[in-house]
Amino acid sequence: MKFRALLLDGSMKDEMDRVREATADLLKEKGFKVESVPLKERNIGDCRGCFGCWVRSPGECVVSDDALAITRSFVNAALIVLLTPVTFGGHSHHLKKALDRMICTMLPYFERHGGEVRHPRRYENAQRLVFVGFLPQRDNEAQSAFRELTKRNASNLRPAGWSTALVFSNERLEMSSIAISEAFLEAGVQV
Amino acid sequence: MRAFLLTGSPRGKRSTSHSLGAYVLEGLEDKGWEVEEGAVGEVLSTAQGIEDMIMATERADLTVLSFPTYFDSPPAPVIQAMEVLRDRRKRGGSLAALVNGGFIGSENNQASLMICRLFARDCGFDYRGGLSLGGGQLIDGRSLRDSGRMVTRTRRALDLAIDALADGRSIPPEAGAMMGRNLIPLFIFILIGNRHWKERAQENGTLAWIKDRPYQEEAR
Numbered sequence: 001m002k003f004r005a006l007l008l009d010g011s012m013k014d015e016m017d018r019v020r021e022a023t024a025d026l027l028k029e030k031g032f033k034v035e036s037v038p039l040k041e042r043n044i045g046d047c048r049g050c051f052g053c054w055v056r057s058p059g060e061c062v063v064s065d066d067a068l069a070i071t072r073s074f075v076n077a078a079l080i081v082l083l084t085p086v087t088f089g090g091h092s093h094h095l096k097k098a099l100d101r102m103i104c105t106m107l108p109y110f111e112r113h114g115g116e117v118r119h120p121r122r123y124e125n126a127q128r129l130v131f132v133g134f135l136p137q138r139d140n141e142a143q144s145a146f147r148e149l150t151k152r153n154a155s156n157l158r159p160a161g162w163s164t165a166l167v168f169s170n171e172r173l174e175m176s177s178i179a180i181s182e183a184f185l186e187a188g189v190q191v
Numbered sequence: 192m193r194a195f196l197l198t199g200s201p202r203g204k205r206s207t208s209h210s211l212g213a214y215v216l217e218g219l220e221d222k223g224w225e226v227e228e229g230a231v232g233e234v235l236s237t238a239q240g241i242e243d244m245i246m247a248t249e250r251a252d253l254t255v256l257s258f259p260t261y262f263d264s265p266p267a268p269v270i271q272a273m274e275v276l277r278d279r280r281k282r283g284g285s286l287a288a289l290v291n292g293g294f295i296g297s298e299n300n301q302a303s304l305m306i307c308r309l310f311a312r313d314c315g316f317d318y319r320g321g322l323s324l325g326g327g328q329l330i331d332g333r334s335l336r337d338s339g340r341m342v343t344r345t346r347r348a349l350d351l352a353i354d355a356l357a358d359g360r361s362i363p364p365e366a367g368a369m370m371g372r373n374l375i376p377l378f379i380f381i382l383i384g385n386r387h388w389k390e391r392a393q394e395n396g397t398l399a400w401i402k403d404r405p406y407q408e409e410a411r
Binding site: 012046047048049051054055056057058059060071072075076087088089090091092093094096097099100102103107108109110111112116117118122123125141142144145148149152153156 | 200201202232259261262263264265266267268270271273274277294295296298299301302305306307308309310312313377380381384385388391392394395397400401402403404405406407408
């Protein structure tokens, strides 16, 4: 049985095409069934902050658009790779739109977790997350902010394993592939 | 001197983001500043709105960006507005950030504030600092002047920020420390928060399936 991998591509134009393709090829070689989603081409509305996905239609956003199918894929994937140009140290607005609409994968309640307050997960599927941030060149401040953000994202999403890779367009593609392979290993993905 | 408040909550003027930002704007206005404001959701909906936002940040001496943290960082429309301003804005000025979040601990807004500082760097703003508030839904879009004793510290922190910003200085660390303290104790927040969601689900007749898993599939 093939495990499912979901690649969410938050690129603004084609800046991450080569990295995305190399990542998808790596996963297919290792037996994953890969679904690659170019988010800029999807119809995803902004989260309205209405909490309808908690109290009106629990687990599902009240707005019907491409975010529903993406969230379904997210929930059922064994591995999720989130690709984004590092934007002021964070995610691009394309990736962020998709993430904002995934609050439905949490329960509304609060609980203590790791010394902080968190929402419990709605689903118990064991998942692994790999964040891949893309920069034109090394930028210590942006890299540091991105690592802080992904650490917090992981604290909220609570995957079985996770990691962050940073890749740079002024370096060879082979270096990016190595960084991503190491990130997969760190997240507990056997590639 | 002129200030521009840009609010990043989808709830617009009924949001805690607007409550915080409006308080700062009123304080600057009391000190003789000219003020104007806009909402990210509205400005991004038309080409003219985008132009108006760019020009408002260019003619302002101070832009105040106020938004909620969604999933650890600014909501997508706020990031989109930041991307537009980075790509098209041509003039300097300064930036201050007000960030609020749903979890009671203000540390949950840390990544959002880091993003604001980098946005200021990449956009050519002089960054004047940011303030982080946890448990923003306890204010629930009310005016801070009508929110009682719970927000006394919040108002004092904002008053310190207003004084500094009006003088051309950065937000002082003591304002950040004051703002960052929990509005209510953590265990009370968890108790009343969980009761709130159960009541909302009951009102909607969905409490029995509040934990539903509509997307669960067997094969993964």
